[in-house]
Each structure stands twice: as C-alpha cells, then as structure tokens.
Amino acid sequence: MKTVIQKNGGLLLTGLFLLFVWPVCAQQGAWPVIKKETKPWTRWWWIGSAVNEKNLASSLEVLHQAGFGGVEIAPIYGAMGYESQYVSFLSPRWTDLLRYTVAAAGERQMGVDLTTGTGWPFGGPQVTKAYAASKIIMQHYHLSAGKSLSQPIRVNDVKQEGAALQALTAYNGNQVVLLMDKVDKEGRLRWSPASGEWELYALFDGRTLQQVKRAAPGGEGYTLDHLSAEGLRVYLHRFDTAFKHRAPGVRSFYNDSYEVYNADWTPAFLMAFKHKRGYDLSKYLRELASNDSTDLVARVKSDYRETMSELLLENFTRPWTQWAHGYKSLSKNQAHGSPANLLDLYAAVDIPECETYGSTYFPIPGLRRDSADIRNVDPDPVMLKFASSAGHVEGHPLISSETFTWLTEHFKTSLSQCKPEVEQAFLSGVNHVFYHGNTFSPPEVPWPGWLFYAAVNFVPTNSFWPHLPGLNEYITRVQSVLQSGVPDNELLVYWPVYDTWYRAKGHDMPLMVHSIDEWLHPTAFYKQVKELQRTGYSLDFISDRQLARADVRNGKDSGRVQLSAYKVIVIPKTRLMPVATMQQLIRLATEGATVVMEALPEDVPGLGDLGKRRKALKALLVSLSFKPAADGLTVAQRGKGRLILAGDVQATLWKVGLEGEKLASKGLKFIRRKEKNTTWYYLVNHTPQKIDEYLPLNKAEGEVMLLDPQTGNTGIALRKEEGGRTVVKLQLLPGEAMIVHTGKGVQAGAMADWKYLDSPEVPLTLSGSWQLTFTKGWPFMPVTRQLDKLMPWTALGDTAANAYCGSGVYSTTFTLLEKKAGEYVLDIGDVHESAHVWVNGQDAGILWAIPFRARIGQYLKAGSNEIRIEVANLMANRIRYMDQHQVPWRRYHEINFVNINYTPFNAAGWPVQVSGLTGPVTITRYE
Template identity: 55%
Template sequence: MKRFFSILIIALSLTHYSFAQTKTVWPVMEKQMKPWVRWWWMGSAVDEKNLSQNLATYQKAGIGGVEITPIYGAVGYESSYIDFLSPKWMKMLQFTVNKSNALGLGVDMNTGTGWPFGGPQIKPENAATKLITQKYSIKEGEKLSEPIKVKEAKQDLAKLQAVTAYGNDEILNLLSQVDANGNLNWSPSKGTYEIYAVFAGKTRQQVKRAAPGGEGFTLDHLDKNAVDTYLKRFDNAFANKPQGVRSFFNDSYEVYGATWTPTFLTVFKKNRGYDLSNYIKELTADDGDSETIKRVKSDYRETMNELLLNNFTKTWTNWAHQYKSLSKNQAHGSPGNLLDLYSAVDIPETETFGSSAFAIPGLRRNKEDVRNVNPDPMMSKFASSAAHTTGKKLVSSETFTWLTEHFKTSFSQCKPEAEQLFLSGVNHIFYHGTTNSPSAAVWPGWLFYASVQMNPTNSLWPQIDGLNNYIARCQSVLQAGKADNELLIYWPVYDVWNQAKGLDIALKVHDVDDWLHPTPFYKLATSLSKNGYAFDFASDNLLAQSTIANGFVKTSANASPYQTLIIPQCEMINLNTLNKVIAMANAGATVIFQELPKDVPGLNDLPLRRLQLKTALDKLNFITVESGIKQFKIGKGQILLANDIQKALQFKSIRREELTDSGLQFIRRNIAGGKYYFVVNHTANDIDSYLPINENGNVLLMDPQNGAYGLAATKVESGKTKVRLQLKSGESIILKITQEKSLITSAWRYLGKPANQLAFTQTWNLHFTAGGPELPADQKLGKLVSWTELYDNKVQSFSGTGVYTTTFNLPEKNAKEYVLNLNQVDESARVYINGQDVGILWSIPFQARVGKYLKVGANSIKIEVVNLMANRIRDMDIKKIKWRNYHEINFVDINYKDFDASKWSVMPSGLIGPVFITPYN
C-alpha cells in the first residue's frame, strides 16, 4: 500500500509538471484566438434546427465565432425569408447568441445587410449626398434666362446651397438673390460672369446585396442626424437592451459618389477658416490654377475626413458601447485618414483581396485562377498600426476573398496568405466566408459568390481543423502582450490629399498602385521591413496626443513605447504637426527627417503659415556628424537629417533584426518577462543556421503546426544571441525568449544528417469513403498517381475522401528521428501509422516526424486524402445540372463573369507522392 501511494504521488507530481509545462508554453486557448467566419445569412432564411446544427459543426471544426451578415436569398426559398430586424429575426439572433454561448462561440453582427449601411429607414433626405454643380454664363446688363434649378434627373430633393459669380476680378456670393422659384435677381454692371450653382443632390445608391428587410438607400455617413436616424431602427429592434453581440461590424467603405453633405459648407468654413463658396470653380476643376486647385481640394478632403470620423465612426462606436458591444470597422475605401478612422474603433479590420505570389516550391498559383490584385502587407499595417499605437489588443482581417477561383482553394494556399497577415500585425482572422445553408439544400449547398467557401459541404472540410488549429496557435501568441516595434513612421496624408484630380479620394485596397506605391513613404517602409526593422504608422492626430518618457515616444497608455520617430520625405506637413515633432525632440525624443518638408497644406492664411514653417525650420541648426547625417540637438533630444534612414538608425544604434538577411520574416510581441518572435520562411530555400536575434535569454521553440516545443540551441557571439533555426520553405516557428529559467528541460530536436530513404514498395489500397456524386470503386495501386487517372469513370467527377493503406518494413530502428514525406498531396492528408494518429498534413512541405509511431518490422500506414470541390462542380456544369440559383448577382467567377466550370481541366486529386520515410541521425 505504501508503494502504491508513492507511485500515486509521483504520478500526480508528473501530471502537475506536465500541466505546468503546457501552461507556460502555449497560452490558454480563448475563442477569439481561433479563426472566425463571415457568416452569410442568405435571405435570413434561418431556423433553430439548422442554426443549431451548423454552429455545432463550426465549433467542432475549431471555429471560434461567427459574424452575421444577412444578404440576398436563394431562389425558391422565398417563403422562408425573414425580414431583417423583424421580431422573428430578432428571435433568431437571440437563439444564435444563446446557442453560441453554450458552445463557447462568439457572435459578431453586421449593423446592416449587404453593404454599405442603409435600408428602409433611410429616406431620401438622409441618403448619401453628392455635390452637383451647374455652370451658367451671363453678360453685362443681361438677366439669367433660366431658373437655377437642378437639371439632373431624379434630383427633386436637391437643395441649392451656393451661387457664386466669377468675373471682373471679383467673386460674388449670390445665393440670397435667388428667389423661391430659382430666378436670379441680379445682372452684371459690366463684363461677363461665370456663375456656379451648388446643389446638395443624392447619389441614389441602394444597399448592395441587401437582404429582405434591408433594402433601401445608402446612408449619408457624413451627417450625424442621418447616422442617428439609421441607428434608431436598431434601438427599436433591440428595445434598447444589449443583445449579447461581441462586436458590431462595418464592411469596407463602398459609398460611391458621396462627395457632399448638406452641412458641408458650414463645417468647412468653421474648420478651414474660409468660405468654400468662393472656390467652387477650383473645387470642380481639374485644370487651371493647379496650385490653388490642389490646396482647395486638400482642404475639402480634410473636411471629408473630419465629417466621416466624427459624424459616423465615433457616433457608431459610441452607439455600440451603449449595448456593451465593441465596434469593428474596415476603414479602407474611405475618403479620409485611414489611421484615424481605424483608431476610432475597438477592432480595426483590414482585408485581403486576391492572392500573393510566394516563392515556396510546389505552391500552386495558376494564372487563370488569380485576380489581378495582390494583397499588400503595408496596406494591412494601416489597421494594425492603429491598434498598436492606441493599445488595442485585436486587429482583424476579412481573409481569403477571391484567393483563387471558386472551389480551387487549398489549405496550403491559405497558409502563407494568413502568415503574411500575421507578419503585418493582424492577429484575428475572419474567413470570407461561410454561408449558412440548410441541411435540405442539395450539394454544394448555399454559396456566396465572393467567398472562398469555408463551408461544411466543402470536400476539404473533414480536415479543416488542421488549418484552424494552426491559426489558433499562431493567434494565441500574437494576441499576447503588446506589439513590439521600435520605429514610428509618420504617414504624410497631406501629400495624398494635395492632388488636383477628382474630388474625394477613396483609399481602397484595390488602388494602392495609385495612392500608396508611388510614395517615398511606401518605399521607405518596404525597405525598412526588408532589412529587419519593425514599425508602425502614425497620423497627425496621433502625434498630437503622444508624449515622451525617458526618450521614448508614448502614443497611448497601453501601447509599447517607440525608440524613434521618422518623418519620411514629404512635400506637405501641417504646421501644428511640425511644431509637435520639434517639441517631442525637445522633450527627449530622437526624430529623423528623411528630408525637411517644403510646404504647408491648404489655402487659408497661406503666406503667414509658410513664413511660420520657414521660421521653424530655420531654427534647426544642423551640423554634420557623419557623412550623410546631420544633427540638431535640442533640449533633451535631437533631430537627425538623413536621406539614408537606415544609416541614421545605425548612427543611433537602433538595431535591426539581422535574421531577415536570410530571407526570413518576423513579427515580435512584448510579454511579461520576455518576447515572442513569429518567424516565417517564405523563401524558396530551406534554412538551417544560427541566426541572430535582438533579445537575450532562454529561447524556447514552439511549432504552431503541431504544438511541439523544446529549448533551442543557442550561442552568444559578440554579446548577441544566435538561435539555430531549421525551417523548410513554407514553414514557420515561434520563439519565446524569457529571462527566467524555463520550466521546460527538453531540448528541441533538430534533424541531423539524413540516411538512406525508406521507399514504399508494397501495393497501395485505395478506398473511397465519403463524397460524390458517386463513390468510385476500390483500387489497387502499384504506383501512386492522381486518382483522376484511374480506370473508373467516376473518379474524374469525384470530390471527397479517399483512404490509402499499405504496409512497410522497418528492418531496424536506430536513427534519432524519422520523417515521413508525402511530397505531392492534392489537397490534404490525415495520417495514421500503426493505428496512431500522426496528424493532418495540409500544407507544404507535407512532412511529419514519425519516429515515435514506428516499430521494428512490419508497420501499417493509412492516409485519408481529401481533394477539391472543383472536379465535381465541373461535372455538374458539363451535365448542366442547376446548382447556382440566387437572387441579385447569383454566382460569378473570379473575373465577375457568369460562372461556368464546364471548360475547366480536371484537377489532380489524391496522394501522388512519392511517399518515403527518411531517417535522421
């Protein structure tokens, strides 16, 4: 009995030690660490039974939450539609929230249907507004022969807001001389005058992809009264009570042609200090006096920004807080300062659209399946910077929109795209998307036209937890602590606004070639990133509220401090911003100018402000301290002037992460007692080398692919820690560096020298277990090939699961590790060896360490492979089987043409290999 209790105590202590290790390695998994999904409610045709089944399916697969967005419905199901915000719809919302809570899922909700915000509560007077101008000419002694009334069709509610006459070197405001019938009671005493009439008209844009009960005009986002009117409908539906929604969501700003609001002239005069009515000629021109046109339009765009920020974004966020919910906003596409608009909400959200080109060997990227849009990590950093600089925990992303053509997206294609988001600071991925589909709907179920189809009907779904678990492990680390970036880079928004062309400038993810890529700011940021520097972007407003502590820039109470502020080459700078930057240096900050700014933006008091700018710059008495670097010491700090920013950073001993010289990319998080590094190999080469990091301490390696961990091999050279990293192309690793002695004692198992490969020479048995349209017959394979090449008419149209089994002999087991390599897998594989679950190999390089599963002598292996939906969809289109039948846009391909898969080539499917096991010593 005494021996029994001794054994029990030892067992309990080992259990406790194991738990302690686990607790200190991977953060406790919370629902927001898992991937969430944009959850399309087609026609809001939902019911409790299907909602319950679908939510349970999502939860089992590793989804952490759903984001409800109602849209148009499926044809033939009209009787099941539920009007948005009706009592029945609210009942379904509450059922969803309660069921999700029981399952440990979160619920977000779009504050609207389709996009952008709008609906039946938005009457024409509150609808999106545009500037309409009409031009007249009148000569000396003449009366205007026609009334000043809007000529554009369907603009009955357009309101005349200004009438400005230009002539004889004078500008006259004539609005007061226009009577109720539009007659102008004025004529020039001499000369000829051009008259500009300004109307507040309506864009007449309707909500796009609206759900039943959500149809109507788009909201005037620039008008607070209109925003309040819009939100009042939700107040009524919610009975002014919290609904249990974690966060309310707003999609990307796609309000087209909304260039005005009825209060624009009043707000402009208050904020810019002069009457815009006097500059209607410049506001509506693209040529002429370019200097004045640019300045007037810059002032116009700044005013647009303020109206959107104050009247919509802040108003909507405050409204969400009243319901004990957060706000989650996609600011991109807005005609404003993206950094401020992202910062004004609780969860800034970016999006990826299209696919990136990666150098990873074997990663499929067929030309016909790619949109001509490449996601740009610098675009994503606008959202992450807003979160990092204001101390917000989460940065989300609408992810994988049009990653490939429908039904052709593999998990292996998703992985590097998600990692690129992580590297840019995103830590909360939302799949775009998952369509709620009733169980009665025939395969492939209900689908949304722009989604990557993360649906349970997807043939890949049985193995989606491989991708989901990987993302969850990554996000558990990337949500820990605070962002750890040493540089703060000012974004010169006034250079963007100071353009003569057009009116508002919508800063879209699709148009970065126009407004972002050509700028010195972008070129500097990409260069710094490539060379191992970590940074966030700062707006004028952010700098205005920043403080200096111990020489570091503190942008908010909860944000990590920044070592250096960089002002990239820019033409325009706000005088207040320049003075603030100089004051920050005086208080102890290090500021680096790439070039001194040349001018101030805007039109009002221009000579005075230019003089003030010159005076401020003239006080910066720089001296040369090194070739290419000038210095001005001021107060406790200094200002450097250097065209080569990296040289200036080296001068100030601001260290870069040299591991990027190998091609690796990283992002860091600051945690109590240490740091996390998330490191990715997107190069074409395998890497096995000791690489330097800027943090000293004990280094733990953590594999987000399978959860494995161990102490890294390290060495110190010249006072710098170097870590041995062994990463194949396409792989990632997490480094946890702590100053305290780690509870983990086991070392990371590096692979040594490979021995001769063990080939699989036995016949493979292939058995199809699930999928359709029909299960092909069993096969015996002497050689692994795509199952579409087998002698069975059913295989070319089959999408589903095929199970491969065989045996192999291991003569002896004397290597330190054995690695299974599946090589080509189309598209994902779950492996079992000797009845033990090895795991899901869902991404390149399709390898796993299997030494612990092997035994001397005969071994069995089972590999469950799932392929794409593409071949089955192709077969349905060839046979003209009707499966896409939706209202509005119905279903389109990646180029927004009618979808037709009948001309596709058959996609390779199954385990193609070659499969082998490599011993490592």
C-alpha cells in the same frame, strides 16, 4: 507488395530540416492560454435570414467542433424557392433569433459579431432621401454684361429633381461674386453683370441614389449619408427600436469596407468647411469643379478632403462606436475605401479590421497558383499595416482581418494556399482572423448548399472540411502568441496624408485597396517603409492627429498616445506638413524622442491663412539650426532628445544604435511581441530556400524556447554567443513557420531540448503497390483499386473518379527490420490537395500545407508497418460535372453567383483538376 529496409541501410531525405516534436502533453504551459478570440472566427452569411433555432444550433456545433471561436453574422439576399422561410431583418422574430444565436454560441464558448445592417454599406428602409448618401452636382452657366439667365437655376438631371441649390458663384477673371442671395424661391437669378463675361457655377446637394448592395429581406433601401450626424442617429434608431434598448449580447458590431460610391458631399458640408478650414468654399466652386493641375486647385481639394475626413470621423465612426458601447459591445471597422485618413478612422474603433483581397505570389516550391484562377490583385502587407498600426499606437489588443476574399476561383482553393496568405496578415500585425467565409445552409439544401459569391467556401460541404482543423489549430496557436503582451516595434513612421490629398483631379479620394497603385505605391512613404522592412526593422504608422496626442513619457492619461515603446520617429520625405505637426515633433524631441527626418518639409497644406502658416513653418525650420555632430549625423539638439536630418535613414538608424533584425537578410519574415520580461518572435520562411543555421535575434537573452505552430510541440533551442550577441539555431523549410520565446522571464522548467534534424540517412521510397479506397465522396463512388504505383485518381481514366469530390485513402505496408533510435520523417510529396495520415492505426496528423511532412518515429515498429493516407481533393470536379450535366445548384436573388471576374459562373469548360496523391512518398531517418 512490401518494401524492406536492410539493417545496414540508411534513410536519407536530402534537404529535410523538420524540427523534432514531443508529445503535446509534455508542453502544456509553454503556449499561451487558448480563448475564443485566439481561434479563427468566420463571417457567417444568413441567406435571406432563412434560419431557425434547430439549424442554428446544429450549425454552431459543427463550427465549434471544427475549431472556430466565433461567427460574424451578415444577413444578405435570399435563395430562390425559400422565400417563405425568410425572416425580415430586425423584425421581432429576427431579433429573437439573434438572441438565441448569442446564447447558443455562448454555450459553446463562442462569440458573435453582427454587422449594423445587411449586405453593405449601411443603409435600409429607414434611410429617406434626406439622409441618403449625397453627392456634388455642379452646373455651369455663361452670362454676358447686361444679360440675365432665362432659365431657373435648377438641377438638370430628372433623377435628381428637388436637389437643393447650396451655392452659386460668378467668376470674371479674379473677380468673384457670391449670388445665393440673388436667387428667389423659384430658382430665378435676380442679377445681371454690368460688364464683362462671367462664368457661373451652381452647386446642388444631390443624391447618389445607391441602394444597399446584397441587402437581406427587410434591409433594402438607400445607402446612408455617412457624413451626416443626424443621418446616423436616424439610422441607428431602427436598431434601438428592434432591440428595445436591451443589449443583444453580441461581442461587437462591425462595419464592412467603405463602398459608398460617389458620395462626395453632405448637406451641411459648406458650414462645416467654413468652421474647420476658416474660409468659404463657395468662393472656390470653380476650383472645386476643375481638374487643372494648379496649386490653387490642389490646395482647395486638399482642404475639401480633409474636411470630409473629419466629418466621417466625427459624425459616423466615433458616434457609431459610442452607440456600440451603449450596448456593452465593441466596434469593429474596415476603414479602407474611405475618403478619409485611414489611420484616424481605424484608431477610433475598438477592433481595426483590414482585408486580404486576391492572391499573393510566394516563391514557395510546389505552391499552386494558377493564373486563370486568381484576380489581378495582390494583397499588399503595407496596406494591411494601416489597421494594425492604428491599433498598436492606440493600444487596442485585437487587430482583425477579413481573410481570403477572392483568394482563388470558387471551388479551387486548397488549405495549403491559405497558409502563406494568412501568415502575411499575421506578419502585418493581424492577430484576430475572420474567414471569408461560411454560409448558413439548412440540411435539406442539396450539395453544395448555399454559398456566397465572393468567398473561399469554408463550409461543411467542402471536401477539405475534414482537414480544416489543421489550419484552424495552426491559426489558434499563432494568435495565442500574437495576442500576448504588446507589440514590439521600434520605429514609428509618419504618414504624410496631405501629400496624398494634394491632387487636382477629382473630388473625394477614396483610399481603396484596388487603387493603391495611385495613392500609395508611388509615395516616398511607401518606398521608405518597404526599405526599412527589408533591412529588418519593425514599425508602425502614425497620423498627424495621433501625433498631436502623443507623449513620450509613460503616463496614465487615456487620452494620450504613449510613444515610450518606440525608439525612433521616422519622417519620410514629406512635401506638405502642418505647422502644428512640426511643432509637435519638436516638442516630442524636447521631451526625449529621437526624430529622424529624411528631408525637411517644403510647405504647409491647404489654403486658409496660407501666408501666415508658411511663415510659421519657415521660422520653425530655421530655429532648428541643424549642425554636424561628431558621429557624422546632422543634428538639431532639443532638450532630452534630438531631430536628425538624414538622407539615408537606414544608415542613420544604425549610427544611433538601432539595428534591424539580421534574419531579414536571409529572407525570413518576422513580427515580435513583448510580454513582461520576455519576447515572442513569429518567424515565417516564404523563401524557396531552407534555413538551417545559427541566426542572431536582437531580443534573444536568457532561455530560448522554440514552439512549432504547425504541430504544437516545443523545446529548448540551441544557442550560443557570437560577437557579444546570442545566436539561435533555426531549421525551417520553405513554407514553415516557427515561434521563438526568449527572455529572462521564460520558465523552461523540465522542458526537453529541441531535437533538431541532423545527419539524414538514405531515404526509403514507398514505391510498391498501393490500395486506393474511396470514402466520403460524391456524386459517384469509384471502385477500390490496387495500384502498381502511386498516381492521382484523376489519372485512372475513370469518369466516376474524374467527377469525384471527397476523400480517397491510399494504403500500403513496408517492413523495418530494425527500429533505430532517432526520428523518422514521412514526406508524402505532391498532394492534391491535403491529407490525413495514420501509421499502424495511430493518428500521425493532418498534412494540410507545404511542406507535407510529419514525424512518425513514435508510431513505427520493427517488422511490418502499415500506412494510410487519406487525401481530400477540391470541390471543382463535382461542380464541373454538375454544370456539364446542367444540374441546378445556384439560384439566388440579386447577383446570383459569379466567377472571379464577376461574370456568370459556369464550370462546364474547366479541365479536370488533378486529385489524389502523386508522391513520391518517402521515409527518412535522422540521428
């Protein structure tokens, strides 16, 4: 059946504000140059390292054709039945395969990164107990006057046999006696108190005994002591031997998230503590063992945590980075989870990397988010900004992200769900995305091939693979912009880590993604950051260590942190601040910085020289002499700059002439980049409302160009002056993104104007009959159907269609009695889950995310027209069928395969997932 449009009939699609696009050939020069780094990369699991040259080359070619710019090799456990094909990690054969991979990737203009280990965290057969992750073992004894201990002081845990006694201290009220010199080689204490009741605390250097998680063959062993400099040297020596000190050619070495559990010690800790903190921790074993909420306990624990932070930075992160540089490679590190100042660890590597874990709620109409298929974890953009902030402050050009970890349950992730999640990472400062991920799988392995248990499966066997270039091209365009120039953030917000470390409970404090409700969300820092972002300010975070190296002048000293790009340093309400940090803030103000303090610090952190440091801080604060100024601010003038005491930070920023972006009040999210005398805006509409109005952009001047990252098309925007500022017309539907390029340096040349969609006519609904043909799918090919109306193929009552995983093509014809000027917009309605459209045999594009719309005017003609919509569903229904019929497909060593709740995976009880096109499919003409 055909649908006929009368000559006088209008086409209307209420609320549609898609932006007109021009052929890509007309916009080449508007977008930044595409490089391998601007394309998405993927983690590439080598199952058992069962790889060979032929399959590696073909797999890289498939990834290259899909739009990937590089791979991140992660060797892990093997698949059952393929043991004979395993290649032992770092064996001569393994290193030959690595070098082959680097060469084969280079031939395709792709890059290769490599984890410095297998599975995670770092560890392996070269890690003996002497260099394995350490932990505190504390034992308590009671001793009365005139008595002696009958038993030797040895560790009680048989698993810790041989753990060295490092400190023994006796307490009687305020009396403290160090007893290590009273213990003989057999562990006998040669000491008896003359009077009183004494409590003795013994500290042993124990081992966590943690093994490498998900280790590949040849990578099994103890987890490394990341606080030990000698341990790292021993660990890396195995790589030096395998590489024969010849660079393997990888772009960077990377370190996964810090998951070294219960590792709260290192053999040299006591010595390092005394050197760094200025007092003997042995005198405070009682406090170290206590969880009492006292000031003394919290201060000792703070000093302990600061020392651990410095050891991780100095003995692991920095020397590992230097080692990578020795092989002409970069370092890429995920600091989250570390018991350390995250900003300092991220700052010490070449590519700081964050991680999106779980699923975020976005109020985008139609975006599927099933509660049963997501983890109870919401990625927090503030957490992501620790990595990007450190990189921005240090001037690192790339900020990466391990993206989509456990986004949904296996086989239930759509490309449309990926879009807002990766956009949230971009808005947080990420510009170098790594998918989590892709599993190398030999061609002879039956469907679905080898898979990793915690990932969205971006693999060729996934039914969305033919539509994946849509997502990849979008990410490539966005990253080409976000890798251009430098960040344009006006605020620098101090992170008061000492307030976080001041806690009596526990020993070390891993700053994990999963525990941000404890260490991040309750803080004044977090609340201030969220409020600043809500009011349209762009910002980065800075640590005490970075502030100590800061300079407001434009210098060329590579060891300094240049703050000239930031307009204001914001100090959220902070209880504990080192004297040196306060001194540095005053120095920066003297040199011209504006420092806005929500409140003055109340005290200094830590215990050593406490009275002296308290007096020094008090003297500094008194010397500031804050006074009321004419503009109503409370100011301490210092040299070229000033410190401002402000209970209302946002109001103060407005008074000093710094306004947030007004577009934030509309719910639009943004991030900016500066490039020469131009500014790039990346805008995203994650709200449920359409945007169709003139909006002010703080940096808009000169020419204003719009670039659509969804399609690649560009044009000159409508703009006008209102109230002394430039306002720009923007049209974004929920779920859409837009890039704005503005500034005196924007060269528009002969570029056409951006064609906005205005004055929609009455819409045409393609409500006639449709033919449904199944292509490229399994396990059964349903028969071709003639449908009286649009419906998903899972509504056909066909058991073959219910089990089907692949593509189905919906096709129909309609008649245009007249092809008018203007633009015609196709809306395919409700899609499960992505689509590729052809109009009259011409490719109209991949519709892979909300809103599922495309401009098709250039493909239409007067008279009869044909439309074909290829819909790809999820893998879920085929996996359901296989589990119901007990078809084996998952046989892996170690964890095998688990669901999103880390219990054994079984899809047999799943309901059938809706698959196909529900519609309605409409076409609307715009003037």
